[in-house]
Structures are given as structure tokens and as C-alpha cells.
Amino acid sequence: MNDVPKPPAGLQGPMKAMSPGVVDFLFRQLVSGEPPEDTQWRKEGTALGEQVPGPELARRLSETDVSSLTPLELFEYVRASQHLVTWAEQLKERAVAQYCADEPARAPKPA
Template identity: 70%
Template sequence: MNDASRSADGMRGPMKAMSPGVVDFLFRQLVAGEPPEDVQWRHEGVVLGEQAPGAELARRLTETDLDALTPLELFEYVRATQRLVTWAEHLKELAVSRYCSEEAAGTPASPNVR
């Protein structure tokens, strides 16, 4: 029987995010009667969903292996990227506002600004 929902390399869609390690972890959590979320890592530092926007959040997002994330973690990852984009847009707006106010005041902008 040929199953069209499976690709040549295995599962597609949400199941692709379920690496063997994630499946093993979820199975052990189920057997132990624990929640499916990994709560132990919350004791190791600031979770990605609570990291303040800035350089540290950008670094952590860059270093994250998306293939290793559970669907819930992937959702939190997307929310963190949205917070970072909003923060960067705010910085841009402040810079443009300052630039425009200097030109309006008659002070020419420095040509050496990078």
C-alpha cells in the first residue's frame, strides 16, 4: 500500500519536528505521569519566551536548532522573534525621529554616520 502522506525520508508536517529524542522524552513523561513540557530547563536560566528583547535574545534565536524544538517550543520561538522585530522597529523609529528633528532644527547631519 502506498501512503501519499509520507515522504521518502519519513514524516512530514508537525511530525517532522518530532525528533527521536523528543519522542523518547514525551514517552518517558507520559509513563511517569509528568506533563509533556520540559519544566526542568526553567531552573537553568531565563526561558526564551521571557528573554528581554535585545542582543542576547538575537544571539539565542540564532543559535537555536529549529529541528530540535517541539511544536510548543517552536511557537514560543516565533513569539520571541516577533518581540525582537518590534524592539528593532522601535529603535529604528527613534533614530529616524532624531535624524529628522536635527534636520528640522537646521543642523546638517554628519556625512560620516554609518
């Protein structure tokens, strides 16, 4: 009756989103005194958050294994995704504006 409640099985909170590889990386960073972020990827090219929105960013986002990202990298991934969505919305708005500008020419003539 006065039993202590058992925690649910599995990891909860932020640890639920971290793969074993990410946890291992963060532990090695902690032991070596390095920052918890992987800074090496910044030296390898344009970071996702700095990539110009367009097809290349869409390709990079689609090829990224989200489960292997650190919390900071995941934040950058989400931010880059938002930039891509904004870019795509602008493309759509331009296309709709073009369609609406030419609508009288496309409208079927009444019989």
C-alpha cells in the same frame, strides 16, 4: 485502477517538524506520566519568552537549535522572536526620527 493511494514518503503533519530526540523525549514523558513539556529548563534561568528584548535575547535566539525544540518551546521561541522584532523596529523608528529632526543641518546647500 481501484488501488488505494499510498501516503507520501516520510513524516507529515506535526511529526514532520519533530526531530527523533524530541519524539524520544515526548515518549519518555508519556511513559513516566510527566507532562509533555520539558519543565526543567524553566528552573535553569530566564525563559526565552520572558527575556528582555535586546542583544542577549538575540544571542540566545541565534544559538538555539530550533529542530530540537518541543512544540511548546517552539511557540515560546517564536514569541520571543516577535518581541525582538518589535524592539528592533522601535530602535529604527527612534533613529529615523532623530535623523529627520536633524535633516536641515545635514542637507547639502544648493550651489
